[in-house]
Amino acid sequence: MTSLDNPSQLNALAQFPMERRERMKGWTGGVQHTFGYVWYPTDIDDIRSVLLLARSYDRTIALRGAGHSYTDAALNTEDIVVNLSHMQRILAWDPERGIIRVEPGVTVSQLWRATIGDGWWLPVLPSVLEATLGGCLAMNVHGNNSWKKGSIGEHTLDIELLLASGELVTVTPSNNPELFHAVIGGLGMLGVVTSITLQLRPIHSGKLLTRRWSAHSLTDMLALFAEEAPTADYLEGWIDGSASTHRLGRGFVTRAD
Helix, strand or coil, X not given: CCHHHCHXXXXXXXXXXXXXXXXXXXXXXXCCEEEEEEECCCCHHHHHHHHHHHHHHCCCEEEECCCCCCCCCCCCCCCEEEECCCCCCEXXXXXXXXXEEECCCCEHHHHHHHXXXXXXXXXXXXXXXXXXXXXXXXXXXXXXXXXXXXXXXXXXXXXXXECXXXXXXEECXXXXXXXXXXXXXXXXXXXXXXXXXXXXXXCCXXXXXXXXXXXXXXXXXXXXXXXXXXCCCEEEEEECCCCCHHHCCCEEEEEEC
16 A cells, blocks of 8 residues: 555645655665655755755755665665755856865766866776765765775765754864764765865876676686786776576676776
């Protein structure tokens, strides 16, 4: 039985305008879709208004960016969803030091366009350029160089966070470090990230040289990783899930520098 089929819940749902009710899904699609009431704030005051609404009616809130989570982390069935994709300003950029401060709705692609010309790039990358940086921080994403560069949290300098109380705080590794580290990978459960300051890495070109090898077994693939990892910038392996017996683990390995 869905929420709208339950008469006892109809009055509660009537608190929200139906034009805010949207169908949403996770990146993988399939059965991971639901309906929720979506707000698109453009500034901190807008977010505070939604927090007040949720407290007034004792409702829950989920945060959403581009919706590229593999899971249902950005879904909130028949309840409030705060979509931060309209908060996409670059607040400050220091091309000398490679330090950038952005709103949570800025995508990896937007950051790339803003910084690549000055010779700077994100140290770690998710699978898609359309992911928002707020979502990347909430999931503490890593890339195909995680054995060298870790996850995005290791390159975050400070976070501006709007708490459920409406208080705005700035946390860093040295100022309130417990909250700082809890927010990174915290799935948006501890507050709304309103800005992120990142340390980028210098690069000499926006192009990558890629090479690919076939691996006939899992042993072959692991041997390729062991051989290439000490000098590679990025490594990725894809495994054929249908292979069995002596071909188990076969696939290919891609290196990029």
